[in-house]
Amino acid sequence: MTTTPTGEHGDPLETLAELLDELEDRPELSVEADLELYLDGHRASVVGYDDLVALDLPSVPAAISLWHNRPVAVMDAAALLSSVGLTAEVRVRGVPLARIGADAVPSGLARRLGLGPVELVPEGAVLALTRRRG
Amino acid sequence: MSDAPDETTTWPELAIGLYDRLTGRNAEITYEFEDMEVDVPSTTGEDPEYAYWRIDGTLTVKAREKE
Numbered sequence: 001m002t003t004t005p006t007g008e009h010g011d012p013l014e015t016l017a018e019l020l021d022e023l024e025d026r027p028e029l030s031v032e033a034d035l036e037l038y039l040d041g042h043r044a045s046v047v048g049y050d051d052l053v054a055l056d057l058p059s060v061p062a063a064i065s066l067w068h069n070r071p072v073a074v075m076d077a078a079a080l081l082s083s084v085g086l087t088a089e090v091r092v093r094g095v096p097l098a099r100i101g102a103d104a105v106p107s108g109l110a111r112r113l114g115l116g117p118v119e120l121v122p123e124g125a126v127l128a129l130t131r132r133r134g
Numbered sequence: 135m136s137d138a139p140d141e142t143t144t145w146p147e148l149a150i151g152l153y154d155r156l157t158g159r160n161a162e163i164t165y166e167f168e169d170m171e172v173d174v175p176s177t178t179g180e181d182p183e184y185a186y187w188r189i190d191g192t193l194t195v196k197a198r199e200k201e
Contacts, residue, residue, distance in 0.1 A: 013144060013146035013147045013149075013150055014144045014146060014147075015146060016146060018146055019146035019149055019150060022146075022150050023150070023153070026153070026157060027157050027197040027198060028197070028198055029156075029195055029196070029197060029198065030195070030196050030197070030198045031193070031194070031195055032192075032193075032194040033191070033192070033193045033194070034191050034192050035167065035189060035190065035191035035192070035193060036189075036190045036191050037187065037188065037189055037190075038186075038187065038188035038189075039185065039187050040185040040186055040187065041186075046191075046193075048193070048194075050198075051198075069176065069185055071174045071175065071176060071185070084153075085198070
């Protein structure tokens with residue numbers, strides 16, 4: 001793939017900060033998605049509704065495992081999602097557990113737990129842990 | 135001096151290139167995955183571990199005005 005240099009002074013963009021600067025004041029993105037995923041041993045689905053992208057996982061242990069093996073730092077993912085007006089929501093069997101990005105309100109608890117700019121849905125965690133598999 | 139585009143060498147440059155193609159033309163891009171298999175590296179450094187991902191379905195991305 002090729003592209004024209006777009007950074008300051010025409011230099012190639014090299015860092016996330018430079019990318020975020022380039023995205024400032026540009027249009028946001030809308031996502032429609034209907035995906036089935038197999039993520040390192042865990043089945044999952046992704047549904048996109050305009051500015052919200054939901055990742056639905058089969059269990060809390062699967063969510064924790066994928067969290068530990070995520071390919072992108074949470075801070076970077078949150079900043080990039082916010083810059084294009086998208087919010088990502090992690091669900092377990094349809095129950096929201098956490099959000100990052102444009103519409104997420106980072107929780108003090110998440111920061112104290114070292115999770116970064118994440119909005120936790122505490123009642124979602126309780127529901128996901130106690131709900132029987134349907 | 136040539137007007138030919140340079141080769142993309144960094145992921146931010148790739149991302150902004152894709153973004154410009156999408157938003158510059160008010161375009162809508164649809165990706166259709168049919169059991170696409172990807173080995174996702176844990177890091178961009180040396181000796182990363184790889185996670186196996188398989189993707190099936192449709193993803194459509196388009197630009198919208200800021201709220």
